[in-house]
Amino acid sequence: MSQKAALRRELLAARRLLTQDDVGRTAAVLSASAQNLPELTEARTVAAYVSVGREPGTHALLDALRARGVRVLLPVLMEDNDLDWALFEGAEHLVPAGRGLLEPDGARLGPRAVLDADAVLLPGLAVDGRGMRLGRGGGSYDRVLARLSSAGAHPALVVLLYDDEVVARVPEEPHDHPVDAVVTPAGARRFPSRAS
Numbered sequence: 001m002s003q004k005a006a007l008r009r010e011l012l013a014a015r016r017l018l019t020q021d022d023v024g025r026t027a028a029v030l031s032a033s034a035q036n037l038p039e040l041t042e043a044r045t046v047a048a049y050v051s052v053g054r055e056p057g058t059h060a061l062l063d064a065l066r067a068r069g070v071r072v073l074l075p076v077l078m079e080d081n082d083l084d085w086a087l088f089e090g091a092e093h094l095v096p097a098g099r100g101l102l103e104p105d106g107a108r109l110g111p112r113a114v115l116d117a118d119a120v121l122l123p124g125l126a127v128d129g130r131g132m133r134l135g136r137g138g139g140s141y142d143r144v145l146a147r148l149s150s151a152g153a154h155p156a157l158v159v160l161l162y163d164d165e166v167v168a169r170v171p172e173e174p175h176d177h178p179v180d181a182v183v184t185p186a187g188a189r190r191f192p193s194r195a196s
């Protein structure tokens with residue numbers, strides 16, 4: 001098993017020990033602390049995602065951003081694991097999709113819609129002190145980050161995690177791009193800015 005796969009397995013096993021109560025309580029704290037991040041408060045368009053299962057909860061944050069008039073884009077998983085995007089128009093417009101996901105039911109805006117984002121909230125399983133992120137392994141966000149970078153777009157990249165998911169080192173590959181900040185229940189932490 002690759003180092004990434006082993007770390008992913010370990011972190012997913014730890015998340016499985018969380019109760020829905022743990023997830024709910026943490027979601028409220030995360031939402032409050034994410035809303036104080038200038039990267040999010042100053043954004044007009046945020047590309048986010050709908051948390052499912054034991055992922056750090058994003059629902060309260062999505063509602064708060066939308067209530068403030070922020071344009072919130074949500075991912076729609078395509079067959080090749082790349083991501084299309086659609087507007088978040090409220091929880092009543094989220095529908096069950098494959099792999100236990102909830103997706104927006106509105107018009108698909110195309111994979112390049114993410115280039116409008118001032119901030120991107122990425123799912124992840126871990127991040128290290130350099131900002132290197134471990135994702136689920138589908139490579140969806142690797143593609144999003146490659147697309148942003150080749151278009152010369154530099155939105156703030158923010159990942160939401162539980163405290164013990166900020167780890168000493170995430171094994172990296174050449175295609176990996178670091179994120180700018182992590183928000184955990186303990187607070188926000190910024191990483192050194194990217195050189196580009």
Ligand SMILES: Nc1nc2c(c(=O)[nH]1)N(C=O)[C@@H](CNc1ccc(C(=O)N[C@@H](CCC(=O)O)C(=O)O)cc1)CN2
Binds near residue numbers: 049053083101139
């Ligand atoms: N909430 C959320 N939305 C997201 C992602 C994510 O990580 N979280 N994605 C990030 O790229 C994309 C979807 N990619 C995914 C890739 C793999 C699996 C997955 O392995 N699912 C398990 C079941 C869920 C679980 O319990 O972990 C499976 O299919 O067995 C899910 C989503 C876009 N939307």
Ligand SMILES: Nc1ncnc2c1ncn2[C@@H]1O[C@H](COP(=O)(O)OP(=O)(O)OP(=O)(O)O)[C@@H](O)[C@H]1O
Binds near residue numbers: 004135136138139146
């Ligand atoms: N720009 C890209 N285009 C297509 N495939 C890519 C790209 N970048 C990475 N991949 C592929 O995606 C797969 C998953 O990569 P990796 O294990 O780094 O995922 P991850 O970063 O943990 O997950 P995610 O990006 O979904 O959050 C690898 O097979 C990798 O080769």
